Amino acid sequence: MYSLTHPQLMDLLATAETLLAATGNAVAVCPGFGAPRPQLRPTTPAETTHDEESTR
Known part of the structure; x- marks a missing residue:
């Protein structure tokens, strides 16, 4: 993501x-649009799964 x-x-x-x-084409944005995101902790290679590696 x-x-x-x-x-x-x-x-x-x-x-x-x-x-x-x-212009009559209103959109509905995601409720979290612009909201602060939580801090994520960095991972080490040992903590990264194969699926996560394939998405990088």
């Missing part, structure tokens, strides 16, 4: 949401 949280990107997405609503 990826998280896009650069402030400029968040501003761009909010502007796009406003434009879509103004």
Whole structure:
């Protein structure tokens, strides 16, 4: 899963949401949109499963 949280990107997405609503094409964003994400702890290679490796 990826998280896009650069402030400029968040501003761009909010502007796009406003434009879509103004043109009759409103969208419903994810309820967690823009919410802070919990800190994840780094893993060592021994803790990484084969499935996780294939998604990198």
